[in-house]
Amino acid sequence: MENFAIYVPRLLPQKEYFAPGHRACIGCGEALALRLVTKALGREVIISNATGCMEIVSSPFPTTSWRVPWIHTLFENASAVASGIEAALKIMKEKGMRTKMPKVVAMGGDGATLDIGLQSLSGAWERGHDFIYVCFDNEAYMNTGIQRSSGTPFGAATTTSPAGKLSIGQTTWKKNMPAIAVAHDIPYVATACPSYPFDLMEKVNKAVATKGPSYLHVLSPCPTGWRHPPDVSVKIGRLAVETGVFPLYEVENGKYKLNVDFPKLRPVRDYLSPQGRFRHLPKDEVERIQQGVIREYQKLKKKVEA
Amino acid sequence: MAMVGMEGSLAMAEAVRLANADVVAAYPITPQTHIVERLAEMVANGELNAAYVPVESEHSAMSACLGSSATGARTFTATAGQGLELMHEVLYVASSLRLPIVMGVANRALSSPLSVWGDHSDVMAVRDTGWIQIFVENGQQAFDLTLCAFRIGEDPKVLFPVMIHMDGFHVSHVVEPLYLLNEEQVKGFLPPYKHPFPLDTDNPVTMGAFAVPILYTEARKSQETALRGTRGIINKVWSDFGKLSGRHYQAVEHYRSDNADTLLLTMGSYSEIAMEAVDQLRERGEKVGLIRLRLWRPFPFEELRQATKACRTLVVLDRCISPGGPPGPVCSETKAALYSQKKRPNIAGFIGGLGGRDLSVPEFVQMVERGRVIAAEGGEEIEMIGVRG
Numbered sequence: 001m002e003n004f005a006i007y008v009p010r011l012l013p014q015k016e017y018f019a020p021g022h023r024a025c026i027g028c029g030e031a032l033a034l035r036l037v038t039k040a041l042g043r044e045v046i047i048s049n050a051t052g053c054m055e056i057v058s059s060p061f062p063t064t065s066w067r068v069p070w071i072h073t074l075f076e077n078a079s080a081v082a083s084g085i086e087a088a089l090k091i092m093k094e095k096g097m098r099t100k101m102p103k104v105v106a107m108g109g110d111g112a113t114l115d116i117g118l119q120s121l122s123g124a125w126e127r128g129h130d131f132i133y134v135c136f137d138n139e140a141y142m143n144t145g146i147q148r149s150s151g152t153p154f155g156a157a158t159t160t161s162p163a164g165k166l167s168i169g170q171t172t173w174k175k176n177m178p179a180i181a182v183a184h185d186i187p188y189v190a191t192a193c194p195s196y197p198f199d200l201m202e203k204v205n206k207a208v209a210t211k212g213p214s215y216l217h218v219l220s221p222c223p224t225g226w227r228h229p230p231d232v233s234v235k236i237g238r239l240a241v242e243t244g245v246f247p248l249y250e251v252e253n254g255k256y257k258l259n260v261d262f263p264k265l266r267p268v269r270d271y272l273s274p275q276g277r278f279r280h281l282p283k284d285e286v287e288r289i290q291q292g293v294i295r296e297y298q299k300l301k302k303k304v305e306a
Numbered sequence: 307m308a309m310v311g312m313e314g315s316l317a318m319a320e321a322v323r324l325a326n327a328d329v330v331a332a333y334p335i336t337p338q339t340h341i342v343e344r345l346a347e348m349v350a351n352g353e354l355n356a357a358y359v360p361v362e363s364e365h366s367a368m369s370a371c372l373g374s375s376a377t378g379a380r381t382f383t384a385t386a387g388q389g390l391e392l393m394h395e396v397l398y399v400a401s402s403l404r405l406p407i408v409m410g411v412a413n414r415a416l417s418s419p420l421s422v423w424g425d426h427s428d429v430m431a432v433r434d435t436g437w438i439q440i441f442v443e444n445g446q447q448a449f450d451l452t453l454c455a456f457r458i459g460e461d462p463k464v465l466f467p468v469m470i471h472m473d474g475f476h477v478s479h480v481v482e483p484l485y486l487l488n489e490e491q492v493k494g495f496l497p498p499y500k501h502p503f504p505l506d507t508d509n510p511v512t513m514g515a516f517a518v519p520i521l522y523t524e525a526r527k528s529q530e531t532a533l534r535g536t537r538g539i540i541n542k543v544w545s546d547f548g549k550l551s552g553r554h555y556q557a558v559e560h561y562r563s564d565n566a567d568t569l570l571l572t573m574g575s576y577s578e579i580a581m582e583a584v585d586q587l588r589e590r591g592e593k594v595g596l597i598r599l600r601l602w603r604p605f606p607f608e609e610l611r612q613a614t615k616a617c618r619t620l621v622v623l624d625r626c627i628s629p630g631g632p633p634g635p636v637c638s639e640t641k642a643a644l645y646s647q648k649k650r651p652n653i654a655g656f657i658g659g660l661g662g663r664d665l666s667v668p669e670f671v672q673m674v675e676r677g678r679v680i681a682a683e684g685g686e687e688i689e690m691i692g693v694r695g
Binding site for chain 2: 043044045046048055056059060061062064066067068069070071072073074076077079080081082083084085086087088089090091092094095097098100102119120122123126127
């Protein structure tokens with residue numbers, strides 16, 4: 001069992017579908033997550049990508065990082081485009097115009113998912129399209145220069161929720177997007193993080209095998225926006241999980257399951273202190289965040305035990 | 307084929323059925339809704355083997371159409387007024403990605419005040435989205451030109467989306483006698499849609515890349531060249547359709563324009579009322595005729611110049627106001643198209659028929675009479691016809 005971690009990577013597909021040479025920042029957790037997601041998805045996919053970091057770093061004409069069919073159109077409509085692709089594939093197969101039924105995958109950042117694209121995503125879920133939606137959550141509008149989104153955590157400083165004499169930065173709590181997904185009664189919802197690559201890829205595999213809509217919410221550390229050194233992105237992701245800030249869980253047909261549990265969560269300051277975006281926080285605010293994390297974690301555990 | 311009585315909206319839906327569309331993604335809005343209701347019904351009854359995607363907004367309707375068309379499916383949607391505005395940014399992507407979506411637009415005024423009735427404010431706001439835009443005047447044309455739109459847009463030398471504009475209520479909700487075509491006739495006229503580079507796992511393509519400043523202008527130029535280059539195909543398709551159906555269409559169409567010293571210029575359903583006004587004036591011995599813009603984009607410069615070169619006065623009706631700007635988009639574009647001509651008519655512009663307001667035959671007669679005066683004086687003021695106060 002102790003050699004498990006050495007052995008398992010050899011079982012992973014060697015083939016890369018998100019080619020190197022793209023223009024993501026050094027240490028980008030999102031690019032790592034995307035690479036792992038595409039590896040797990042394999043070649044039989046069609047991707048609809050919302051405007052955002054991963055779209056812009058991968059597709060400067062006339063170059064591309066994509067080795068699978070990929071379409072980008074706008075910011076808020078990746079799910080609607082995916083709906084059209086899925087509907088077209090199905091009817092074309094039925095009419096004998098196509099032989100294969102590749103998996104349709106829509107993806108976007110937290111802005112594209114939690115904010116501007118929420119309506120089109122909700123619509124696509126409600127209609128029950130057979131597609132995977134992957135949210136690469138780096139907790140702000142990083143592509144336009146670190147503006148706050150509804151995915152930005154409480155207390156984080158961004159360029160539009162700056163910390164100042166009268167402000168501690170973001171004053172609202174992170175929108176619970178996986179809960180919104182679960183509320184749509186879709187068959188598969190999971191959280192993941194590239195710091196746990198096998199867990200992430202396993203969840204992608206499950207989503208591929210799911211008939212109907214599935215949602216993956218992937219926390220993607222961003223050295224540029226979170227203001228941590230680029231060589232600790234993976235570690236920051238692990239700290240997010242170990243402190244309970246971002247628990248890894250999945251919801252299959254409404255049934256919650258915690259994938260990584262800890263007898264005792266690490267204190268939240270271990271996660272906050274390496275990141276410049278939380279640097280300004282006084283002790284009492286750190287304590288407030290700590291209490292918030294415990295509260296949310298307990299709520300989640302109750303759902304798991306239910 | 308026998309004559310049938312059919313509403314304009316249903317005639318358009320019938321054309322979509324005969325075209326054997328694969329995907330219809332739409333959102334309800336008055337006065338377009340009858341089109342997609344009928345299509346949903348056809349899918350539910352097995353009359354049309356298509357996917358009907360009941361999206362949650364017009365923005366998503368056009369977005370789903372992008373995905374569907376890029377996958378290689380024959381794709382249709384319809385909208386009107388506010389719905390067309392909500393689609394606005396998506397429309398540019400459809401034309402730039404060269405996706406031959408066909409869209410029926412039941413032209414409607416824009417809020418506020420809220421008005422579900424017809425005018426051309428919605429069209430003019432999407433004028434520069436890069437779509438081929440065609441106007442119809444009645445239900446027969448809605449049927450004919452929707453069928454033609456699939457063949458025009460999907461031609462490998464074209465690959466542009468096409469809007470078919472039919473005036474809300476005045477065409478969309480009016481039951482008229484018209485002739486349909488049968489499946490066999492349509493089969494010979496409309497080949498299957500085959501996008502040259504669809505989303506396909508065996509031949510992966512990247513669609514919708516971004517262009518840096520050294521490339522963007524070239525991308526726009528190639529698109530513009532291609533759009534202007536569609537004129538030959540449009541004419542060919544209409545000519546073939548004429549041979550098939552006996553109904554002939556042209557970019558600029560004439561009504562009693564021979565020897566006319568005064569010409570009316572209209573677009574859409576009010577052309578038929580203008581025809582009656584022309585008949586009355588001709589009976590009085592006046593040399594008055596009518597020309598109608600059938601093709602709004604790409605703009606038929608040459609045909610318009612030819613059509614107007616012999617007349618002294620041109621009276622243009624706009625069903626849209628350009629607030630604070632020159633009097634009406636059709637009038638100002640007409641003026642721009644004729645400015646370079648050594649011999650050109652005096653032009654008078656009128657705005658009328660806003661928000662579903664009817665324009666009657668006497669009002670067209672009044673436009674001709676008043677237009678001659680304004681045009682001779684070279685007036686630039688906005689003149690609204692049929693307005694109180």
